[in-house]
Amino acid sequence: MNLRSKVWQPFAILSGGIFAAMLAFSPMGVEARPPWIGGNGATDVPMHDLASRYQFLSADLQPENGEVSIELINTMDAPITYQLVGDTQARRLRPSEAVMLTSVEPPTTLNIYRKDGGLLSAIAEETDDPSKVQIMVNPTDELEGDERAIWINEEGEVFVN
Template sequence: MKYHNFRQSSKLFGALCGGLLISLPAIPQALAQESTVKVNPSPSIFSEPPYNRSQAPGSPESGVTPPRPVPPAEGQSSPVPPRPVPGDRTQQPSSPAVSNDQQPLVEPRQTPSATIALTNGMVNIRLVNNTAAKITFQVIGDTAPRSLEGKSDVTLQALKAPVTVTFERQDSGQLIVTPQASSEPGSLEVTFKEATNAAQGRSAMRIERNGSVFLN
C-alpha cells in the first residue's frame, strides 16, 4: 500500500517538473517583448509629424550622436582657402608725384622803379618827351591813343589806380623811361629819352594801388 502511494507521488512530481520545464522558455520571450514595447512603443516617431523637437536626432535630449564629417578619400586633398594676391591691398589712392619740370615756375617779384603816395587812390601823370621823335601813348581803358610831339610834355589828371600806360616812338626807335615822384602829392613825372640798344627799351608802365610803379 505504501509502495503504491509512493509511485503515485513520484508520477505526480514528475508531471509537475515536466510542466515547469516546458513553460520556462516562454517566460524570457514574454519579458523581452514587454521591454521592447516599453523602450520604443512607436518606431516611426521621428518620421511621422507631429513629434517632439527636443527628441530629434542630433539634439542633446535625444541621445543620438550627429554624423561626423567624412574625411577626403585617399588621393584627394582637402580644400585650401585661396591665397591673397600680392599687392591686392585696399589703400587710399596716393596723388601722383610731380616732377621738378612739371612744377610751376615762380617768377621773382620785380623791384618797383618808383613809389608815390596816391591821393584817394588817384594819380596825376606828367609825360615829358625829351626826344626829337613823336611818341604815341594810351591809358588802357581810359583814353584812345594820343600823340606827344618831341620836346614837349602833357599831364594826365585823376587816373584811378591801378592804371597802365603804353608808349611807342613813331620812328620805331627804343625809349628809356624814367618815372619819378613829383613834389606835388599824388603826382608822377615820367621822362622819355632815346635808347641806344633794344635792351634799354621800355613800352609800358603800371601803377599799383599801393603806389608802386613798374616798367615793362
C-alpha cells in the same frame, strides 16, 4: 594690350609723373598747378606781388582819393604815341612837349611807342606832390633799355618795363 603698349607704359607713367612734378611749382616758389593736377590752375598771389618779382620799383606814390597824376615828358626829337589803357585813346605827344594826365585811378598801364619803331627809355621820378609821378621819355640805343610800359598798381607803386 600688345607688346608695344607694355614696353611704353612704364615710360609714359614715369615721364608723366616727372612732368606733373615739374609743373606743380614755379621757379619763384609760387604754386602754379595745371587743372589736371588739382585745383583750378589759379593762384592766390596778388597782381602787385607778381609785378614786383619781375621788375624794379621806379617810384612809390600815395594816391589821393584813389587817384594819381602822371606828367609825361617827351625829351626826344621825335613824336611819341601814348595811351592810358582803358582810359584814353592813343594820343600823340610832339617833341619837347609834356602832358599832364590827372585823375588816373590805379591800377593802370601807360603804353608809349614811337611811330618809327625807335627804342625808348622811360624814367619815372617822384615829385613834391606824393600823388604825382613824372615820366621822362628819352631815346636809347640799347635793346635792353627799351621801355614801353609804365604800370601803377593799387598801392601807387610805379614799375617801368
